[in-house]
Amino acid sequence: MPSRPLPALFAALALLAGAARAQDSALAHPLTLGDAIRFAARSNAVAQEARDRADAADARITQRRSDLLPELDASALESGRTYNSATFGFVIPGLNPNGILIGPVKTLDLRAHAELPLVDVAAYKRVSSAKSAAGASSADAANIADEAGELAADGYVRVQRAEALVAARLADSVLADSLLGIARDQLNSGVGVAIDVTRAQVQLSTVRAQLIVQRAERDRTRLEFLRVLNLPLDTRYTLADTLDRLAPAGALPSESAAVAAALTARADIRAAQMQLESAQTSVSSIKWERAPRLAAAGDYGSIGVNGLSYLPTYTWGVQLSVPIFDGLRREGRIEEQEAGVREARTRLNALTQQASLEVRAAIVDLGAAREQLVVARERLALSQLEVSQARERFVAGVAGNLDVIQASSNLNTSRSLLVEALAAYQDALVALARAQGTITALP
Numbered sequence: 001m002p003s004r005p006l007p008a009l010f011a012a013l014a015l016l017a018g019a020a021r022a023q024d025s026a027l028a029h030p031l032t033l034g035d036a037i038r039f040a041a042r043s044n045a046v047a048q049e050a051r052d053r054a055d056a057a058d059a060r061i062t063q064r065r066s067d068l069l070p071e072l073d074a075s076a077l078e079s080g081r082t083y084n085s086a087t088f089g090f091v092i093p094g095l096n097p098n099g100i101l102i103g104p105v106k107t108l109d110l111r112a113h114a115e116l117p118l119v120d121v122a123a124y125k126r127v128s129s130a131k132s133a134a135g136a137s138s139a140d141a142a143n144i145a146d147e148a149g150e151l152a153a154d155g156y157v158r159v160q161r162a163e164a165l166v167a168a169r170l171a172d173s174v175l176a177d178s179l180l181g182i183a184r185d186q187l188n189s190g191v192g193v194a195i196d197v198t199r200a201q202v203q204l205s206t207v208r209a210q211l212i213v214q215r216a217e218r219d220r221t222r223l224e225f226l227r228v229l230n231l232p233l234d235t236r237y238t239l240a241d242t243l244d245r246l247a248p249a250g251a252l253p254s255e256s257a258a259v260a261a262a263l264t265a266r267a268d269i270r271a272a273q274m275q276l277e278s279a280q281t282s283v284s285s286i287k288w289e290r291a292p293r294l295a296a297a298g299d300y301g302s303i304g305v306n307g308l309s310y311l312p313t314y315t316w317g318v319q320l321s322v323p324i325f326d327g328l329r330r331e332g333r334i335e336e337q338e339a340g341v342r343e344a345r346t347r348l349n350a351l352t353q354q355a356s357l358e359v360r361a362a363i364v365d366l367g368a369a370r371e372q373l374v375v376a377r378e379r380l381a382l383s384q385l386e387v388s389q390a391r392e393r394f395v396a397g398v399a400g401n402l403d404v405i406q407a408s409s410n411l412n413t414s415r416s417l418l419v420e421a422l423a424a425y426q427d428a429l430v431a432l433a434r435a436q437g438t439i440t441a442l443p
Contacts (some may be wrong), residue, residue, distance in 0.1 A: 030240035040152030041145035050141035057137035090276035111301025119294040125285030136274030139305035142267035155225035161423040162218035168210040168415035176204040243422035265437035276344040369425040376421035383414035
């Protein structure tokens with residue numbers, strides 16, 4: 001599904017998230033499922049921590065890159081020293097051959113030093129490994145954001161379900177109240193019996209009790225949804241989507257195409273791939289530490305005695321370093337990193353298989369949910385017809401209201417089953433998007 005631009009709603013949501021002390025906050029725009037998913041992916045605390053870790057991984061790239069850049073430092077050294085002339089290794093005419101004390105000689109040395117690596121393949125490899133690790137960290141942050149979005153989607157559907165059940169119980173209440181009125185009218189006109197009134201009253205009381213429970217459930221799910229979004233619990237909002245507006249998709253996606261898309265788009269698989277690449281590059285960088293390293297260095301400054309006779313002096317050179325033996329430390333590091341490569345490859349294979357399973361299972365669930373939705377709508381239509389026919393018989397005085405009560409009870413159940421089927425279908429759509437790695441692109 002194509003990604004939609006972030007609406008201006010996010011700015012308002014961010015302000016609300018930062019204004020937790022507000023006592024009368026409200027969302028100015030109806031909240032869509034996609035808006036809730038994307039906002040949760042941005043505002044969730046765990047997702048924010050993952051992004052901070054990704055920033056730290058990016059900083060490590062700069063640290064590794066410093067091995068390839070020149071180093072420049074400056075120093076100022078003021079010192080004093082005494083000498084024994086006998087330690088010079090030769091006799092100075094006119095001085096005691098057993099040595100005399102010379103000094104103290106005080107000097108001031110002002111100097112700048114620079115070093116530039118010329119050839120260091122291992123350093124290049126370390127930079128590549130750090131880049132792969134940073135990419136893995138970013139992909140992991142994206143995966144955690146998707147998980148936060150999935151929680152928001154689950155909360156959104158639960159609120160939809162709760163509100164749909166409240167609407168169903170309200171409709172049941174209207175029907176029960178209407179049947180009670182008919183029973184009373186017939187009793188007052190002398191064509192009805194008291195038992196019909198009593199049955200209608202019991203039915204109305206039952207439906208009202210169910211309505212109370214569903215209203216409490218709706219209020220609780222709305223609070224839980226705000227908690228998932230990390231918004232103040234007194235925030236007032238409305239949902240842009242309702243379950244009864246949901247229409248089943250025309251055709252189920254191809255399993256092979258859906259799995260292929262998931263292997264490309266899922267952030268957890270990208271993270272595992274980048275982790276494997278980072279581990280492999282780390283092994284390569286350690287092996288390249290055996291290669292010679294070429295660097296140029298030099299310093300330039302002025303030195304003088306007692307603040308006098310400052311003269312410029314310099315040193316330069318090109319150094320070739322060849323590692324020979326480090327006590328097998330390097331071999332141990334290679335073995336450790338190679339074990340990490342095997343672990344990363346195993347993790348990637350497991351995630352690939354898991355992604356394939358999740359996509360295929362989501363498609364199966366989506367197909368089953370679509371069929372259940374069709375059946376639930378057919379049952380609701382039949383239940384409504386049953387109530388209508390039983391009501392006509394009751395009004396005509398052909399039968400008592402027992403059939404109407406039973407039919408209305410069946411209608412109550414059918415309405416609940418339709419809500420559950422709609423919620424299951426919406427959950428299946430979300431699960432498929434999550435399995436394919438496109439949950440944040442939902443509208």
